[in-house]
Amino acid sequence: MRAFFSLRARLSPLTVPMLATLMKRSLLLPILLALSGMTPAFAAMDDVGRAAPSVHRLKFIADPELAADIGPAEAARRLAQYVADVNTVFTRETVRSFVFDPSTDLQLVPPAAAPQCSYNGLVNGEVVVCISKSKRGYSHGGLSTSWTFPQKGVAWNLNWVAIHDPLRLSRAPSAAAPESTEKDYLGRQLKTLLHELEHVFGAGAGEYYNGVAVTDTTGVAPIADLALADEGDRYWWTRQNWRLDPLLGTVFEQRRDPAANRIATLEMIRFTPGTKASIDTDWTDWPKLGSSKFMAGTTATQVRVTDRDSGAALAGAQVSVWRNPGAGKPLVMLVTGVADASGRFVFDWDCGFSCFAVGKTTLLVKAHAPNRAPGASWFTIFDAFEQKAVQGLPMFTIDLALGGIDVTPPTVSLAAPSTATVGQPTLIAPAVVDNVGVWGVKVLGNDSIPICTFTAPPYTCSWTPGSPGVQTIRVIGVDAAGNTAVASANVIVQPPAIAVPPAVAMTVPPAAAARAPAQLEANASANVAQLSFIVDGKTVCSLQAAPFSCRWTPSAAGYANIEARAVDAAGNIASVSAITRVTPQLSISSVPPPASSPL
Structure with missing residues (x-):
């Protein structure tokens, strides 16, 4: 869940309750600055993503039930491995890292009885992790809070079925973890712990998962649902790597054995560039980095409408913008208008920086022009952070290219071997052609994460099977108009010659x-x-x-x-x-x- 933050500033009695409410929903610095009466000083974009390396102590406050069967010493030993796994990701992706002292950094008390879990007695440089005993049969939950990103912070409302041994994960269900310790640790506990720690360092405003699935309720052609799970979704096609960020989802997939799964999961996890920029920024200077120099004002967001073939500006194109209000509600019409001589249409989000506070950063833009098929494009929190924190653009920009009418799908074929072996690389050679032009090619296996994604040839893909049995390999081709076609082939995957792990x-x-x-x-x-x-x-x-x-x-x-x-x-x-x-x-x-x- 989202992080919220406290501002070190003197506030009036009337401001305090209002600020407290906003902090529960936002990490938007300009909102906080405005409410506190502080005047922001504009910062150079060079300050973003350039913080000095820092080490933070992780302290765990866990319900005693979680250590009842294993004892405090074993619980601390296992949590030391949790922290090591977290460090595997954070030290590779960011300038932040964590330390944990097994003798002092684990308190076995109910989180409800611990002052730190209620934000009292926190120490600068430390992050407290509060864990209750789950009653659901699986681990769940998670919220986070930090002060000054994060001189001090709390990850709380975590509910775990057990403190697992990350080096001894099992796929067999047990009384403590009916889903198996492998899935509970990798797919729930580790993913959520990383998610909340990313929040603690200021990443993930508006919650990335608000852009995972949004239904197009406009009734205006073309209908373009936003759906990460849709293998042909145009928005997510070039952003598949973003789903490897725990702020968005999880990379857990059942593979050959739990030990290999843990290593593969740690290797696959990647933070998006926007996440890295947020975590690697020194946010202690609120007035400087809390200005719109870091995050653009929403009053001058532009849509650029161009011809898909030539790239020329399409003056006079009709543009409409809708916003997702969240909570499964229909999209709300924000503005309509006409592109100017340079093909640009500028609009106001009509909610300022509070858009980021309540997840209103998902926009749907549609445009149409004479002799061209209408087009649609989405804009999400990912784009906002990419454009400002990474690229340093002066204003938010949504590009939309319109082309001729094309209803002919690509022709797709697939060359794959009939057999393969677990752990051994196997070449897959798709062939995709289109009457106008191929926009992208994707190769998928039984798992949900694509094996290869291409936007240009050659399309040769290397696949390493993770489990034996019959595996179905699919190739999806999409053209510039959004037409898709699929080809598939079955591959018999043999088990490895040696299936016993080394000693x-x-x-x-x-x-x-x-x-x-x-x-x-x-x-x-x-x-x-x-x-x-x-x-x-x-x-x-x-x-x-x-x-x-x-x-x-x-x-x-x-x-x-x-x-x-x-x-x-x-x-x-x-x-x-x-x-x-x-x-x-x-x-x-x-x-x-x-x-x-x-x-």
Whole structure:
């Protein structure tokens, strides 16, 4: 769910209740500035997305029921792996990262009894995660709050069925997790935790998922529903990678085995450029970055209508704009008009920055001109953040190209092998032609996430099957007019020659000193193709052959979660982990013997 924020400013008694209400629904800085009476200073766009790296402590407040069967120590050990998995994504995608001390950063108390979960006693530089025991049989929920993006923050209303062991996920249902620990952790807990932490750092105003599915209720041709789930949706066609952002959805797909699924999921998750720009911005200077220099005013949004073939401006084109009011209500007519001599039509959203507060950033634009088929285009919160936070454009722009009438779909064929093997790359060669021109080609498997998406040839696609059995490969072709055609082929996927994961054991020092080298050692079975040492979610060594020895230098005191991950030639994965205490300095005489994890 969306984040909301508190402003460090003196407010009048009348302003405080009104501001509190707005903060529950928005991260829109200009609204807050206007209400506080502050005068914004305009900032250079170079300030956006250029924050210095920062490390934030994660503190978990969990219902004691979640540790009843495993004990506090095991609960803390598992949560250390949660934080490491979060760091795998955040350190790759942003300048933000997290630390967790298993001895002090887990409190087993009901969130309702913890002051921090009610925004009291929070500490700058820390983010508190409040977790209740789910009564639904699966994990659910999530809200977030932060102050000054986020000198301090809270992710709350999380409801978990259990604290899982991320390295020991199972596909078998259990009493604690009827959906399986694999799906509950990857598809619910990890996704939601990332989602809320993105909010804590200021990303996701208006909630990205408001643009997932909107029905065109205008009754005006062409009817153009907005639907991420529609494989032929023109808006989402070139934005399929955005669905890998936890602010929008989840990348969980059932693959060969849970261990491989966890690694694949962490690798697939990607933040959109707009998300990255928001998270990587130092928002502590409210007056500077709270100006419309960061987010354009909505009073001068332009539609540019052009000829699809020549790119020439279409002066005199009739333009209509509707807005999605949300809550499943019909689209609301916002404005109609005529494009000027340069093919531009400028309009006002008629809600200012509050559009972002209540998710009114989804617009539908339609245009028609003589001797051309009418056209439609959507504009969502994604476009707003892309255009301003990433591209730094001076005003919001919606492009709409009109072309001749074309009702002939493309011709699509597919060349695919009759058999394939799990974990082995397989080439798929679609062939798509059209009487006017091919606009895009998409290759899909049994999963919902496309294997390949193309907007120009060549269309050769590499597919690595994740599970055995008969897999249906489909190719969708779309032309510039929006006509689509589909071809499919069945491929028999054989199981890998080796289906047993490798054996791995690790030896790490139970204590190490900051800024002093420490040695990490591992043993693995003979068929291992690669062994990696991963510290707090970041790979520090990756080795292809024994001896598996890694020299690691801790950067700061605290605790480190160390994972040894072995992958064999068939793609089977096995991991072990241990927690090491990192001290500011450690004398030689006080070094204890190393700890080992058995094979």
